[in-house]
Amino acid sequence: MTTQLAAYSTSTGEAVQFWILGTVAVIGALCTILMKRAVHSALCLAGTMIILAVFYLANGAYFLGVVQIIVYTGAIMMLFLFVVMLVGVTAADSLKETIKGQRWLALLCGLGFGVLLIAGIGNASLKEFNGIGQANAGGNVQGIATLLFTRYVFAFEITGALLITAAVGAMVLTHRERTERAKTQRELSEERVREGKQLPPLPAPGVYARHNAVDIAGLLPDGTPSDLTVSKTLRERGQIRDVSQEALNDLRALEQRAEERLERKAIEPTTFKRPEEASK
């Protein structure tokens, strides 16, 4: 099969594959730059990369096709998604222009660049091609290995140094040195007593033991929700749910439905009392 690749024109099957997958790849690339959220961009880019891997395989670069899937969509895109999660999924790009007319100028530049690039390729006389069949005769991986460890062995070794530098660099960049000593448990408790604000442990979240989700504030005796019961992180993000009304309405709706099913007369909502309140 590999020897058949040495021809002046590719097979019809490859042409069909190129036109279908090429369209999808371009759509994926456009979605990457047009999607508002970084997660959607990352997923579109992953799709484009998988299609490029198929193209590598079609071009006789079997080793690169597999490496593309494993390294790019497997490792690099997962790293991207990891950082997107770390930085915040909900953080959408602001669409306000800071430099006036920058977007249109950028589009114009891109268009001009693309026209130049494509016209340049169109002008080159690329009518004939050799095909990879001869080079792949002894196996694609073997051929690459032979070149890598003879002609390109120096570049290969430099690559090793680059990878180690990158790993160390990433560790240095994201590592944070503690500027002060961490407080011990004894110091923390002494500090709490000295301040005299909140001596016992913080109250637990949840409303009337009906909800035990951590994002629902517990109610004080007078019925108002207490922010103290919700974790500090959720409080800062503003992700506290107040369900004191929700629970009441749910129960009322349930009663209503039960009555309709049993075809009873409706109980007056004003006299209706929740069992939790009655038991208190």
Add this chain to the structure above:
Amino acid sequence: MNPVNYLYLAALLFTIGATGVLIRRNAIVVFMCIELMLNACNLAFVAFSRMHGNLDGQIIAFFTMVVAAAEVVVGLAIIVSLFRARHSASVDDASLMKL
């Protein structure tokens, strides 16, 4: 079909990536666009390797992948530390050196 079409596709993807770098201001998305450009270059290398009938283009594409992996690691580390310092991943916010 002539394999030159792969070159046209690579040029198109590279252009889309370059436009994305200019348009977007979220540092992560800008970075993804750079990855797209690198991938387009790889596709051109692989297509050239087929047209010339030798494996040198694939070797260069292989090295590009290694360099891209190293670049992603360092770049994302920079973005994470930038986000820690400024609570934002927008490239517009990093303007401390501006007058």
